[in-house]
Amino acid sequence: METARVFLRSFGCSTNLADGEVMAGCLAKAEFKLVEGLAEADIVIYNTCAVKGPTENRMIDLLKKVPKGKKLLVVGCLPLINFDRLCREAHFDGVAGPALGDKIIEIVNSVLKGEKVVALEGADKAKPNLSLPRVRLNPVVGIIPISYGCLGSCAYCCVVYARGRLRSYSIKEIVERVKADLAHGVREFWLTSQDTACYGRDIGT
Incomplete structure (x- = not known):
C-alpha cells in the first residue's frame, strides 16, 4: 500500500505550534509522508487559530482555497470556537479539536477511508503525553x-x-x-x- 502524503500547517500561538509539532511527529512515526507542498498531498491538515475575528476570517479564507479534490482535515481552535461558521462557509472531510497528540493517526486514517469525521467531544479536555514524538519547526x-x-x-x-x-x-x-x-x-x-x-x-x- 502506498504511503499517504500529508501536508500539515499550524497557525496561531506557540501552544498550537507545539501541538502541530507533535501531530507531525506522530504521523511520521506511523509512516505517513510529510510533504512541503499542498499540491502533492493526499490529505491537508490545517491546525487553526480563531482567537480574534480577523484571524478567524483568514482561516476561513485559507480553507476555501483548498482544492475540492483534496481531503481536508480542520483541527485546532476554530472547530470549537465557531463550528457553525466552519460548516456554513468551508468544505471539509473531518474536524477535530486542539492538542490531539497521537489521536491524529486514527482520525487521518478514517478521513483517508472516506469517512466524515467530527471528533470534538471532550476536545476541550485534551492533554496529550509530553513524551510523544515531534517534528520541530526549528531543530534548536x-x-x-x-x-x-x-x-x-x-x-x-x-x-x-x-x-x-x-x-x-x-x-x-x-x-x-x-x-x-x-x-x-x-x-x-x-x-x-x-x-x-x-x-x-x-x-x-
Whole structure:
C-alpha cells in the first residue's frame, strides 16, 4: 500500500505550534509522508487559530482555497470556537479539536477511508503525553506546553471554549521533556500555555 502524503500547517500561538509539532511527529512515526507542498498531498491538515475575528476570517479564507479534490482535515481552535461558521462557509472531510497528540493517526486514517469525521467531544479536555514524538519547526527550539486551559471567565475571550479549564503537567513531566529535548540538540526552550500565571493551581504545584 502506498504511503499517504500529508501536508500539515499550524497557525496561531506557540501552544498550537507545539501541538502541530507533535501531530507531525506522530504521523511520521506511523509512516505517513510529510510533504512541503499542498499540491502533492493526499490529505491537508490545517491546525487553526480563531482567537480574534480577523484571524478567524483568514482561516476561513485559507480553507476555501483548498482544492475540492483534496481531503481536508480542520483541527485546532476554530472547530470549537465557531463550528457553525466552519460548516456554513468551508468544505471539509473531518474536524477535530486542539492538542490531539497521537489521536491524529486514527482520525487521518478514517478521513483517508472516506469517512466524515467530527471528533470534538471532550476536545476541550485534551492533554496529550509530553513524551510523544515531534517534528520541530526549528531543530534548536523546544516548545513545551506546561498546561492547557485557564481559570478565567473573561467575557471578551473565546479561548476557554477551545482549550477548556486548567490542566497542568507535573514538574516531573516537564523536566523529563526538557532533558529529552536537550539530548536531541535543543538549546532554547519556550514554556507555553494559555495562562502561564495559573500553572499548577489545579495540581497543587
